[in-house]
Amino acid sequence: MELRQLQYFMKVAQKEHVTQAAEELHVAQSAVSRQIHQLEEELGVNLFMQKGRNLQLTPVGQLFCKRVETIIKDLERAVLEVHEFLDPEGGEIRIGFPHSLGIHLIPTVVAEFRKRYPNVKFRFKQGMYPSLIRDVLAGEVDLAFVSPFPDRHDHVEGDVVLTEELFAVLPPNHPLATAKHITLSQLKGEKFILFRDGYSLRPIVWQACLEAGFTPDIAFEGEETDTIRGLVAAGMGVSLLPEMALFQTNPLQPARVSIVDPEVTRTIGLIHRKDDKLPLVAKSFRTFLLQYFGLKGSVATPNGNAKADLGQ
Numbered sequence: 686m687e688l689r690q691l692q693y694f695m696k697v698a699q700k701e702h703v704t705q706a707a708e709e710l711h712v713a714q715s716a717v718s719r720q721i722h723q724l725e726e727e728l729g730v731n732l733f734m735q736k737g738r739n740l741q742l743t744p745v746g747q748l749f750c751k752r753v754e755t756i757i758k759d760l761e762r763a764v765l766e767v768h769e770f771l772d773p774e775g776g777e778i779r780i781g782f783p784h785s786l787g788i789h790l791i792p793t794v795v796a797e798f799r800k801r802y803p804n805v806k807f808r809f810k811q812g813m814y815p816s817l818i819r820d821v822l823a824g825e826v827d828l829a830f831v832s833p834f835p836d837r838h839d840h841v842e843g844d845v846v847l848t849e850e851l852f853a854v855l856p857p858n859h860p861l862a863t864a865k866h867i868t869l870s871q872l873k874g875e876k877f878i879l880f881r882d883g884y885s886l887r888p889i890v891w892q893a894c895l896e897a898g899f900t901p902d903i904a905f906e907g908e909e910t911d912t913i914r915g916l917v918a919a920g921m922g923v924s925l926l927p928e929m930a931l932f933q934t935n936p937l938q939p940a941r942v943s944i945v946d947p948e949v950t951r952t953i954g955l956i957h958r959k960d961d962k963l964p965l966v967a968k969s970f971r972t973f974l975l976q977y978f979g980l981k982g983s984v985a986t987p988n989g990n991a992k993a994d995l996g997q
Contacts, residue, residue, distance in 0.1 A: 688760075689725040691753050693717050695733065698750050699888030701739040760823045765964055777806040777965030778836075781817045781829035783885065785910050785930045786953070798973055805966055814885045821958050827967035834954025846978040849927045850951040851889065852941040854913075856920040869897035869944050874911045876904035878913050878920035886951065890925045905953035914939055926934045927951060 690721035697717065698704040707714040742750055755847035759840045765875055768776060773979050782791050787809075799929055810826055815830045821841050834845045853872065861871060876986065877894075879901065880887045894901045904922045907913045916937040917924050955974055957963060 686723065686727055687720075690720045690755065692884075693720045694724055695750070695753055696889050697721060697733065697740060698742055699747070700916065701736075701741060703740065736817055736961075742914050743869065744861050760887070762824075762843050762964070775810055775962060778828070778964075778967050778970050779808045779826045781810045781812055781820050781826040783813065783817065783830065783832060784811055784908075785832075785886070786830050787811060788910065789929050794974060794977060795975065798970060806972075812840045813883045817885065818956075821956055824958070828957050828971055830953055830990060831956055833889070834952040835956065836918050838956075838959075840959050841956045842887050843954050844960045844975060846974060847953040848950050849929065849953060851886075851893075851925045851927050851944070851946050851951060854924045854926050855942060856917060856918045856923070857938075858920070859923070859940065861942060861990045866943040866945045868946040869949070870895055870899065870946070872923055873899040875899070875902070876907045877901040878907065878916050878922040878924045879903055880913070881906040881908060886909070886925075886927070889949065889951050891967060893925070893944075893947055896947045925949060932962070 693706065693710065693914075694718075696740070697703055698711055700706045700709065703717050703721075704714050705718045710717065721732065728749070730745050731743050732749060733740040734743050735792075736743075757936040765776065791809070799805060808826075810820060812820060814831055816833070817826075817831050818838075819910060820826045820842060821829050830846075833842070835841065853861070853867055861867050872894075877890075879890055893900065907916070910926060913924050914926065914931065915937060916922065925944070926941075955971065957967075957971070
């Protein structure tokens with residue numbers, strides 16, 4: 686059994702099509718088919734079955750795929766560790782984060798880290814809370830920012846790096862737009878623009894509204910902070926957004942007002958797989974981030990002055 690066979694097998698399993706797999710691998714279709722056939726002969730089982738024009742893993746193929754995926758990832762990690770040993774300042778950090786952190790936080794911390802280590806590469810993956818947890822567990826990312834921070838989880842661990850206030854976001858001509866602060870109950874009866882199900886901010890806003898004595902009347906559900914902010918600015922409704930989602934990116938901007946009752950916040954955590962040894966460069970980036978945000982678990986303000994040591 687050769688590594689090439691396993692790589693070809695995984696690509697066909699991913700694409701469910703030999704021709705498409707061959708195109709991505711930059712080899713002839715016949716070469717892929719031959720390697721898969723040899724692998725099946727060696728194992729004595731059929732790994733794929735025909736389904737229309739596509740291929741589908743057989744039950745034993747699914748079992749084999751899970752094991753091979755782990756082998757390939759372990760091999761990639763081993764190669765990465767060798768490269769880090771030879772050039773500790775030239776590794777790659779794989780990091781996941783929700784969309785709301787991609788506007789300002791992620792670019793800021795990455796830029797600060799690369800001031801000292803300009804050769805470090807980053808691979809980014811955006812997602813919602815459940816998918817980010819899955820990416821960490823599957824080894825797709827080394828570290829992930831998630832909100833809210835999971836207080837208890839059997840397979841991931843980490844630190845709260847930031848607790849962020851959520852503001853009422855109102856159309857510029859709203860009667861409360863110039864208020865210094867409001868209670869959330871003052872928005873009872875308003876049309877709300879919220880993230881759809883699956884986004885972590887939605888249950889935070891929903892629960893806060895319930896505490897304020899009402900259920901939000903949803904006029905629109907979105908997937909991006911820019912969309913929600915823009916619709917509010919256009920007078921389509923109101924919302925609650927964290928400060929990091931309110932950086933100006935276009936001329937049409939909503940008003941933002943502090944909420945004093947109830948106080949609405951979200952925690953942002955930095956997590957990694959429990960009991961898993963982080964690659965050296967990812968470990969150094971994690972150390973840098975914890976220093977950057979101050980004491981872990983506190984209400985922190987980024988200071989941008991911390992430095993990480995890749996030799997740690």
